[in-house]
Amino acid sequence: MSTPFYVSPQQAMADRAEYARKGIARGRSLVVLQYADGIVFVGENPSRALHKFSEIYDRIGFAAAGKYNEYENLRIGGVRYADLRGYTYDRDDVTARGLANVYAQTLGTIFSSVGEKPYEVELVVAEVGETPEQDQIYRLPHDGSIVDEHGSVAVGGNAEQISGYLDQRHRDGMTLAEALKLAVQSLSRDTNGSEREIPAERLEVAVLDRTRPQKRKFKRITGRQLSRLLEAGGAETASEAEADTESGGDVE
């Protein structure tokens, strides 16, 4: 039997992190922004069936960049965790913090276990509160750490550049149409600085809207409603954007 080469633990971890980062970088980026009435998720997604964003519980949404089968696995795990919690105790006992902790544990364990390949995913768990101050956004990189974010966050391939762009331009109390416009602008900037157009059909947009009368605040924005919001840009008033979110049945 031949002696295996010695690899230092630091090197092994660095290799795994490099592997995961490369996997994530291949996927398209997505952004999560706070706006006056909630939190909006925007990403480029050519597929209508494979969602990057999803509802976890009443006030909690989930966004993921990276490998689909891996984050789908985590998403279903999250839905199970939340539903079981809510059924055993109460709906109020399901929190984004608890969920983010579970995800961090899972990702961390997988990342450091030698037998498994690290997950090539980066997650965002967001919870909309009664007021913008109570909103919570957590970013979970591939290694199982948790980053508490405010205002805006970007994950995926081009994340650093996009979040830099967003940090400069995002402000509190934006309307949905303004936030959406900013998100699309940030996503359509290429690595080399040039801009390209992302058509509405290739956008996946969802909101956690605190003004929704139902308990479940998550809602996808698609079709006509989305193009209307995009046209509205940042030019119009907040009230119109709200009316848009209210109208139209759920597409889930």
Added chain:
Amino acid sequence: MDFLSEHQPELLPGKRKLPPVQGAIEAPHGTTIVAVTFPGGVVLAGDRRATMGNVIAQRDIEKVFPADEYSAVGIAGTAGLAVEMVKLFQLELEHFEKVEGAQLSLEGKANRLSTMIRSNLGMAMQGLAVVPLFAGYDVDREKGRIFSYDVTGGRSEEQGYAATGSGSIFARGAMKKLFRDDLSEAEATTLVVQALYDAADDDSATGGPDVARRIYPIVTVITEDGFRRLTEDEASGIARSVLERRLEQPDGPRAALL
């Protein structure tokens, strides 16, 4: 559900060991639930009384619950078990919707409820039966539908109107005489309140509108816009107008003889 039975089976109603029984168990029972379809939707309503033997256990119990956006369950039978069953049913519909990204069909929901009632058969044999009424708006067929059940989980779709619980015989009689297939939403909500009034009139376990305590029947409407529960003002408005007419005609509206 599968996940739950694997990991925490004790949380599921059907999986518990039954205690040995001496005599009948006294637990609060819910009474009358009625449902009526109208073009464009369905109305589901229930009275507010829970009884335990000859005692009124609760005057203001709520027995009609939304199951999801487009359906609702009204429960008759052992209140504690029924409420738990509804909670699990709601959870399952929501869980399915989130995991699969699409809602169950109305048939699928009705079948699922059927299995849940069947799993409660052991309890039902000991007198703790749960017999719900399930009503929903079928998004594919664009109409309101009603499903009724028996204790063994047998499911049957009802045309037009249905009732369950101790006062159901009287409520069904009333609805039979008042039902038409061209009812408006407002007429349908009045019809269910009339039927509940008649049930309360002849069945001691069903509660009528309680004007003194301001307790009125729960009336819910499901249309293509989703589930909506009438506000207390709306429900009391209907109940009061029914009550006012009954002061003149205690037996309610008369049907033609021929």
